[in-house]
Amino acid sequence: MSVVDSSERAVARQWSTEPETSRAWWFLGTLAVLRNPDGAPRTPAVIELTVPPGGSPPRHFHEELDDAFLLLEGEVVVWSGGETVVARPGTYVVVPHGTEHSFRVTSQTPAKLLLVHDGDSFLQFIESTGTPTADLRIPPTGESDVDLDTIVRISAEHGAPIVGPSLDEVDVSGYSPDH
16 A cells, blocks of 8 residues: 655645636626636536526527526526426426527526536537626626627537527516516
């Protein structure tokens, strides 16, 4: 049996994070905070995504990624493959790859989602489209906007083709007590 000095075992990487020590981006009107520590594996990718009231990504699907999140705060109506659910704090949603989906924040306050992905294609999309920030809040309106053609192109490059519009208020009316 060999004895290894603890200094030899020390890994030169961060092994925990707090919001203030995490990499963050203003991403298409949201705040995306990568919770994986620097130097740790990129997968599973664990991302806190804060989305403003009314926020809704375009309808899309992931070619290889099962899109999964735990709703921490707020209320979100999720449309997936023709079915609709209302997610409240504590709801865990998994949309299988290849399934068209979108969501809309229906609460009067921002929604906070904890995304857990077994691949890093969505993280790569955030990195290529987002604006790095240390300001851990939703960006001011227009601060992190990207034109639609660019979003469509980059989203497809990262395995998440856009196939339709965002959900609007009419699409989610009747699913939320606030609407």
